[in-house]
Amino acid sequence: MAESSYRTALITGASSGLGRGLALWFARRGVKVYAAARRKENLEALAQQARAAHAHIEPVELDIAQADATLARVRELDDACEGLDLIVANAGYGQETSGKRIKWETVKQTIDVNVSGTAATLSAVLPRMVERKRGHVVGVASMAAFRGLPRNAAYSASKAFLHIFMESLRVDLQGTGVKVSCLYPGFVKSEMTAQNKFAMPFLLETEAAVELMGQAILRGEAEYAFPWQMKGVMGLVKHLPNGLFDGIARRAR
Structure with a gap:
């Protein structure tokens, strides 16, 4: 198993799913991982699993929906480890937001987590990374960023925000020594996708998605969308004329 060149990493949404898998994946490669999430008991179990594999994971209880507190906590972690090398903003929230019965509470929670909290996580120590001339920030978006999917107005919009946010950061940070990546998973088995009541084509196991x-x-x-089959489908859908897309989406809805 090849070791990573990172010394330290912060991974949010690490109590389950992709975040949990990524925390273990990097810890097993010699990275000291700060695993952040709301569910402390899950993080403690994760840290124990890492210790059994002679890896190092530090649990960090964090609710990224509280953007200002998140900003402050990420800076504290940066101070404590003398500089985070990698930040993976993986935490996310997704519930149905159909235009016919939209609930502001769901829209707000989606924005608080996927937009404000994620932007705070990524922004917190970027100026310090630029000063250090090293670092890597990673946003975990979704292929839902490419079109407004049926019953997913808030989720699709929040991931579209992250798509453009990371693109602008990437352009700005060229030549600074700080890398910017945005990942676009398709459907992956997780607690969040388990609630979906529709077909999920090309569904990936969590472990396979984590490896990719x-x-x-x-x-x-800079950008990585997977699996390749879903990337191909969404690549076509992205460029469909609105009239054709609307008709397909209406039938899918």
């Missing part, structure tokens, strides 16, 4: 994401991060990919 970890390798993409190590390669420093």
Whole structure:
């Protein structure tokens, strides 16, 4: 198993799913991982599993929906470890937001987590990384960023925000020594997708998705969408004329 060049990493949404898998993936490669999430008991179990594998994971209880507190906590962690090398903003929230019965509470929670909290996580120590001339920030978006999917107005919009946010950061940070990556998973087995009541084509096991994401991060990919089958489908859908897209979406809805 190849070791990573990172000394330290912060991974949010690490109590389950992709975040949990990524925390273990990097810890097993010699990285000191700060695993952040709300569910402390899950993080403690994760840290214990890492210790059994002679790896190092530090649990960090954190609710990224509280953006200002998140900003402060990430800076504290940066101070404590003398500089985070890698930040993976993986935490996310997704519930149905159909335009016919939309609930502001769901829209707000989606924005608080996927937009404000994620932006705070990524922004917290970027100026310090630029000063150090090293670092890597990674946003975990979704292929839902490419079109407004049925019953997913808030989720699709929040991931579209992250898509553009990371693109602008990437342009700005060229030549600074700080890398920027944005990942676009398709459907992956997780607690969040388990609640979906529709077909999920090309569904990936969590472990397989984690391996693809970890390798993409190590390669420093600017953008990485997977699996390739879903990437191909969404690549076509992205460029459909609105009239044709609306008709297909209406039937899918």
